[in-house]
Amino acid sequence: MKLTIFATTDVHGAIYPFNYFKGEKKETGLLKFKYYIENYKKNHPDEIVLTVDNGDLLQGDVWSEYDSVHRDAPLLPAIINDMYDVIGLGNHEFNFGLPFLSDFYKQVNIPVLNSNVDFLHGDLGNLIKKSMIKTIDTKFGPLKIGFLSVVPTQIMKWDKFNLTGRVKVSPMPEAVTKTAEDLKRQGADLIILLSHSGMSAKEDDQVALGENQAMRMALVTSIDGIVLGHTHDLFPHESMMIDDERLNMDEGTFNEVPMVQPGVSASHLGVLKFDLDEDKRLKSASGQLISGESIEDSDDYLLNYEHDHEQVLSYLEETVGYTREALQTYFARVIPSRAVQIVSEAVVWFAEGLEAVKKENLPILGFNSAIKTGRDGVKDFTDIPVGKLTVADTIDLYKHANTTVIIKINGKVLKEWLEWSASSFNQVGASSLIKSNHSRDGFPGYNFDTFFDLDYTFDLSQPARYHSSAHQISDARRLVEVKYKGIEVKDDEEFLVPANNYKVAYAPFLRDAEIVYESSKSIRDILNDFIKREKDFIDKQPMTLIPEGEYQFVTATKGKYHLENLPINHVRDHGDGLSTFQVTL
Known part of the structure; x- marks a missing residue:
């Protein structure tokens, strides 16, 4: 069995391939990835293909601003519902306040995950799940893929005025270990971590409340793949200047765990590849990046979103x-x-x-x-x-x-x-x-x-x-x-x-x-x-x-x-x- 997981992170509202500040087309945008993934699925019918997002999707660019102003009819939920199998939270998701998040996620009909934030009031505790298992029927029987998601505890500092008294946050490593064990007990064959946390070898990132802990979380034995985020870095990529023998840039792994961090603003698309035998045992796995600029888009495909684009333009002008x-x-x-x-x-x-x-x-x-x-x-x-x-x-x-x-x-x-x-x-x-x-x-x-x-x-x-x-x-x-x-x-x-x-x-x-x-x-x-x-x-x-x-x-x-x-x-x-x-x- 071949499993491909496409991953985005830190998109920050860069949806349509257009520079709204300069009034000209640009080479990157989330919709280019959507078009690419749909074609990939058509051309690889024998593969299991899933798509995930690792947070900071809702805030940052002009589509995000449009949605925050038009919260009763935002544009992004329809794209999320059509593109993704599961999404996680990033720290910037909290910037517009919890009422906005509640209104937004009520319009999202795919699973939204976070494993280390407890929502103390309102309906976000029901809208955002701790974890999930996606069961896929294969010729070898059902394949169960578990997903979990974490965000830095520093959200309580960065969004103090939105979150104090409204949420409780647990350390990321603690939540990952506990949630992964729960997923294993529920029968997950593979577990994928959506880590809105970057890769760092610094000492203050290795403690319980460190901000960028992907390397530490890769040591959790039951984690089979990780999508990194938050720091806007690229992995695997030569720009990742960390000297550690457990890093394998050719395979896109750390501690033999495949990992991807696809940059920022839809600059890159992450790809986790898994090859499994008939007993659902992992034979090989790797992580790689695809540059958004290298992906061909389609004017005909973008016409499906022309009305949304025109609405955003009208608002911005x-x-x-x-x-x-x-x-x-x-x-x-x-x-x-x-x-x-x-x-x-x-x-x-x-x-x-x-x-x-x-x-x-x-x-x-x-x-x-x-x-x-x-x-x-x-x-x-x-x-x-x-x-x-x-x-x-x-x-x-x-x-x-x-x-x-x-x-x-x-x-x-x-x-x-x-x-x-x-x-x-x-x-x-x-x-x-x-x-x-x-x-x-x-x-x-x-x-x-x-x-x-x-x-x-x-x-x-x-x-x-x-x-x-x-x-x-x-x-x-x-x-x-x-x-x-x-x-x-x-x-x-x-x-x-x-x-x-x-x-x-x-x-x-x-x-x-x-x-x-x-x-x-x-x-x-x-x-x-x-x-x-x-x-x-x-x-x-x-x-x-x-x-x-x-x-x-x-x-x-x-x-x-x-x-x-x-x-x-x-x-x-x-x-x-x-x-x-x-x-x-």
Whole structure:
């Protein structure tokens, strides 16, 4: 018997092969995989073919935004029902809140799984199963394939405001071991783990509450195949720089367990292959990836989804305002960006109109981080030309479904926050000014915050104080000074900060901050309102880096078209969409 399991993960709403930000066709999209899998089934009638998703399917791109706004008639459930045999949860599934998940999954008629989250209220406990066994009739008798799914316990940190008191989360290894044993007792011949957790050899990922534990879960004896996710990596792929003799890149296995991690935004399709004998014993197994760009699509096939595509387009093309300057994030991790500042200005404007804020009579500090700064490739940047701004542009500027939480902090906490941002830079002497944009072993742009209402200086001759996770790694300090309206900030001085629910729950030094106001309104809705009212602002340059000098860094080559009036020069084109640039500080 031959069993093929096609797998997707971290699709993040990339459904139709079209770049809605640029208004042009693109080479990747979930519907291309759907077409490929349907043809594969026709051409391989003797194989057992299943399709699974490993989470972060619902959030991220414009189809996700459409569905969140049109929650009574979302577009994605019909595709899920027609394409998949089973799907698991990712951490971003929780971003829109549990009521949205409940409404959405009521329209999904295939099994939805999660094995380590208990839903304490509502109907999600019935809609989302702990595990399942799919029984397939074969000429050798029934083949029983068990499925289970886990998500990092850190969802309680990342989505604290949506989940506290509403769910209980168990450690992933504990849930995998217990659930796999249950599936074995129920007669499963094979067990497939949907692990919304990446591959990491780091010590802090090997403990019970580690975030990326796929390697640890591959040691559970009853697991026969794993779909990885969460970190947006590729496996098997030469980019997976882990030195472990148990890794076999040729076979796509770890500890002889076949594994696949098919990237992000439908960039790749994962394939788990199993060859079994007549007694349903495993003879061989492997994991491999298929690049989405290598898959041919069909215009005739896409016509089946043309109406959905047109609905999304119509929603996105609504004009919300105009910009007199280009908005781009190619250099947002090096120097302050107007594309980042506009979100900061919007949430400050929103906060200033609230009675709860007015009563506090405290200074309001706006900040923001650039979300699209190349973490997911050379096209993962904001690049909006001068002219009208549409709904699509506001998603481009702030793609996450975060809500606003206004907190009160003192100067001491503020300084730690700034030290966290300062830690995104390498120490003087490194080949690059900025650390890798990778979430697993670098410092992604979404954790680098710029405070636009302050003036502050970082000394990069000092070591970093924080890891990207906001955990302290040294006693060093890079923050030389920080001023508000020209006056040095004191440790006991109080400020209000319009933040987002992710940031407040994520950083350890912010979790005990007093919450002055919590809004259910998304930051993107606030940004839309701000732009519609044509609120203008002055570009600010709050950050100074020392020592002075010339520093190099890498970003997308297209950044060279935005160098006017910037202290940045293009140095070398790498030929892969990336270039080395030099900034003079």
